[in-house]
Amino acid sequence: MVALIEIAGLTKRFGSFTAVNDVSFSVARGEVLGFLGPNGAGKSTTMRMLAGFMVPSAGTARICGHDVQTGGVAARANLGFLPEGAPTYPEMTVESFLRFVGRVRGYRGIELDERVERALALTTLRGVRLQTVETLSKGFKRRVGLAQALLHDPPVLVLDEPTDGLDPNQKHEVRTLIRQMAPEKAIVISTHILEEVDAVCSRAIIIAGGRIIADATPEQLANRLPSGRLEDVFRAITTEPSLAAA
Amino acid sequence: MFSVRNTLAVAGRELAGYFATPVAVVFIVIFLVLQGVLTYNLGGFFDRDQADLVPFFGFIPWVFLLLVPAITMRLWAEERRLGTIELLLTLPLRQSEAVVGKFLAAWSFCAIALVLTFPFWITVNVLGSPDNGVIACGYIGALLVAGAFLAIGAAMSALTKNQVIAFVLGLAVCFVFAVASYPVVTDFISTGSPGLAAFARRISVGERFMDFTRGLIELRDLIYFASLIGFFLFLNTILIEHRKAD
Numbered sequence: 042m043v044a045l046i047e048i049a050g051l052t053k054r055f056g057s058f059t060a061v062n063d064v065s066f067s068v069a070r071g072e073v074l075g076f077l078g079p080n081g082a083g084k085s086t087t088m089r090m091l092a093g094f095m096v097p098s099a100g101t102a103r104i105c106g107h108d109v110q111t112g113g114v115a116a117r118a119n120l121g122f123l124p125e126g127a128p129t130y131p132e133m134t135v136e137s138f139l140r141f142v143g144r145v146r147g148y149r150g151i152e153l154d155e156r157v158e159r160a161l162a163l164t165t166l167r168g169v170r171l172q173t174v175e176t177l178s179k180g181f182k183r184r185v186g187l188a189q190a191l192l193h194d195p196p197v198l199v200l201d202e203p204t205d206g207l208d209p210n211q212k213h214e215v216r217t218l219i220r221q222m223a224p225e226k227a228i229v230i231s232t233h234i235l236e237e238v239d240a241v242c243s244r245a246i247i248i249a250g251g252r253i254i255a256d257a258t259p260e261q262l263a264n265r266l267p268s269g270r271l272e273d274v275f276r277a278i279t280t281e282p283s284l285a286a287a
Numbered sequence: 288m289f290s291v292r293n294t295l296a297v298a299g300r301e302l303a304g305y306f307a308t309p310v311a312v313v314f315i316v317i318f319l320v321l322q323g324v325l326t327y328n329l330g331g332f333f334d335r336d337q338a339d340l341v342p343f344f345g346f347i348p349w350v351f352l353l354l355v356p357a358i359t360m361r362l363w364a365e366e367r368r369l370g371t372i373e374l375l376l377t378l379p380l381r382q383s384e385a386v387v388g389k390f391l392a393a394w395s396f397c398a399i400a401l402v403l404t405f406p407f408w409i410t411v412n413v414l415g416s417p418d419n420g421v422i423a424c425g426y427i428g429a430l431l432v433a434g435a436f437l438a439i440g441a442a443m444s445a446l447t448k449n450q451v452i453a454f455v456l457g458l459a460v461c462f463v464f465a466v467a468s469y470p471v472v473t474d475f476i477s478t479g480s481p482g483l484a485a486f487a488r489r490i491s492v493g494e495r496f497m498d499f500t501r502g503l504i505e506l507r508d509l510i511y512f513a514s515l516i517g518f519f520l521f522l523n524t525i526l527i528e529h530r531k532a533d
Contacts, residue, residue, distance in 0.1 A: 092377045094531060118379040128370035132307040133300070144296040145378045173307075189374070 044069050045119075045197050045227035046091065050100035053086050053251075060086045062251040063100070068227040068244075070196070073219060075242035075259070076231040079279050083251040084231040085125045088201050091229070092122045104197050118146070121195040123203055127186030131175035135166055135185055138174060139192060146193045160188040163218060179206035187215065191222075198228045204237060216241045235271045245271075249279045289387075293380040297388025298395070301362075305396050310361075314354060318400050321350050326407065338415025343407050344425040344500040348432050348493055351397075352465050355433060356457030358396065359440025360450045362389050363527065367448035376531055386524045390441055390516075397433040401426060421502035428499025431512040435492055436461045438519035445526040464515075467491035490515075 044067035053061040061083040068074050078084050089095040091102045093109035093116060102109045107116035129138055139157045148156050161167045164184040169177060174185060183206050190198060203219070204212045219228060219241045232238065238245050238259050245262055247255040255262060255278055263271045265278075305311040322343065326332050330342025366372035375385060411417045440457035447453050466472050468491030477484035488494060492515075495508045 089373070092373075094373050094377050114379045114381060117377055120377070122374075122377045124370060124373040124377070126370055128374050130300070130304065130371055131369070132304055137300075137303070141296060141300045142378065144299075145293055145380055147292075147379075186374075 045105050046199075046229065047103040048087075048091065048100070049102075051087065051090055051097050051102060052099040053083075053090060053095065054098045059251050061090070061097075064248070064251070064253055065100075066246060066253065066256065068197075068229060070227055071224050072244055073223050073228045073230065073242045075238040075245040076229055076248065077233065077235070077238065077245055077275065078231075078248040080233070082248045082279075084248060085201055087248070088122075088125075088199055088229070088231060091199055092120060092124075093117055094124075118193075119196050121190035121193065121198045121200075123186045123190045123200040125201040127183045129174045129182060129185050129189070132173060134171050134173050135177075135188075136161070136170040138185065139188055142189045142192055148193075156192050160192040163191055164188040165214065180208060180211050183207060184211070184215075196226055198222070198226055198230075200228070200230045202232055203230055204232070204234065212237075235275055238271060247275065247278060254278055290380065290384055293384040294388040294391065297375075297380070297385050298392040301389050301392030302395055305358075305392070310358075311396070314358060314396075315400050315403060318350060318354055319403060321354075322346060322404060322407075325350070338411045338417040340407060340411060340417070340422050340425060341500065343404070344429065344496075347429045348465055348496055351429075351433050351436050352458065352461050355397070355436040356440045356443075356454050356461060358393050359437055359444050359457055360453035361444070362393065362441045363444040363523075364448050364450045364453040368450075372531060376527070382527045382531075383520075383524045386441070386520055386527060390437060390520055390523075393437045393441065394430075394434050397437065398430060401429055401433070418502065421500075424502045424504055425500045427504065428496045431499070431509075432492055432496050435464065435512055435515045435519075438516040438523070439464065442519045442523040442526060445523050445530070461492075464490060464492045466493070468494040 046068040048067065049065050051061055051064045052059065064083070064087055076084055076087070086095065090097045091104070091109065093102075093113045096110065104116040105119040107119070109116045133141070136157060139160055140153060143153045143156050161170055164187050166181070166184055166188055169181060174182060177185070183203070187200070187203060190200065204215050207215060216237065219230070222228070223241075223243070230237070230242070242259055245255070245257065245259050246253055247262075259271060262274050263269050265274050325346040326343045330346060332342050335342070363372070366375060376382065408422060411422075412419075439460050440453075443456035443460060444453040446456065467487040473484040473487055476487055495511055498505060498508055
């Protein structure tokens with residue numbers, strides 16, 4: 042297995058506060074990693090450092106072998122990133138926004154048209170392509186963010202809460218989409234919806250207080266407590282870190 | 288390597304953004320009304336009995352001083368507030384490409400506003416026979432003044448996510464460059480250190496612009512504007528590089 046994402050000793054300090062503390066893991070092609078943790082645990086900070094947006098205080102992150110700090114453009118070319126809150130330009134139409142992203146990703150002419158069409162189809166956005174983003178509901182905006190991340194069919198996908206704000210049907214569609222893409226890609230999704238981990242992830246990392254406190258398959262994690270429910274395990278180890286080693 | 292394609296993609300998106308919101312219309316209307324009132328009324332355009340655009344160009348730096356920071360205040364502050372900076376800077380482009388792209392968009396926008404002042408030019412040509420070479424020089428100078436103020440304002444916008452702060456900082460720094468050669472300022476400085484007063488005269492935008500309105504295009508003035516714009520775009524890139532996630 043080839044590790045497409047390699048994170049080693051990643052640390053981020055804000056003044057005296059350590060948001061992410063010595064986090065290391067790698068993700069191979071075919072893996073879907075669920076990145077879990079309570080609010081403020083350091084999930085988004087880790088993802089921002091992985092995307093090259095935040096400069097780590099220590100440690101390195103690599104995407105397809107390119108260091109995100111020293112080889113940023115090459116690393117980002119292989120990355121599809123959905124930032125927290127799925128930000129998009131409100132005054133742009135869905136289609137013009139995706140065409141802009143496509144142009145920066147180096148597509149021109151017919152290829153650009155095809156890429157945009159494919160991304161619109163994957164995220165079922167064809168019906169709203171000419172609407173401005175500010176007129177869309179929260180679920181649609183999230184899908185625009187997702188479409189932008191999938192446009193160039195990247196080997197690495199980093200999605201910060203991809204199903205937040207979606208209705209149950211849309212959640213189902215996005216999970217199906219992630220499962221379909223999984224064999225070809227290394228995918229990291231952050232979430233605090235635990236059923237999502239069961240539904241799509243082949244592996245789960247739980248982070249609390251900036252540290253990794255568990256790294257296993259969802260089944261292994263669930264079996265740590267007699268109830269066999271991931272939710273109970275999550276609550277137990279994020280509030281009682283001594284259980285993490287169990 | 289600096290990619291012109293990426294720069295143009297960013298510039299195109301930004302420029303379309305002005306026209307997708309009321310920003311463009313409000314700016315252009317206010318600019319033309321202000322220039323009209325100042326030139327025809329305060330400037331005594333008709334009473335002078337001379338076929339030139341001296342009063343028109345005399346007011347341009349002051350109108351730009353007020354309006355240009357209003358264009359630049361949103362350039363980066365808005366991206367920070369919406370979170371789209373995270374999206375933009377995790378695309379495979381260099382920070383410098385984003386900085387130059389945004390600057391070019393704002394500069395083209397100012398150029399459009401300047402082109403729309405053509406009725407002034409028609410007026411003097413109908414009423415008399417002005418030296419159109421001098422007028423052309425004046426327009427080139429006005430465009431360079433706009434570029435200098437835009438570069439300053441854009442760098443100030445990169446400092447903050449608050450548009451009001453971006454506007455006030457942009458206005459303040461542009462003001463320093465606009466008035467640096469005024470006797471009030473240089474007399475005040477020269478009481479303390481005469482050398483500094485000479486320096487203040489050299490960095491003044493107003494002084495250089497006056498050469499253009501007299502029909503003089505001097506190499507040192509062109510170098511001055513190019514260095515001023517270049518310096519603030521460089522500063523802008525450094526600010527974005529180091530404070531992108533703040």
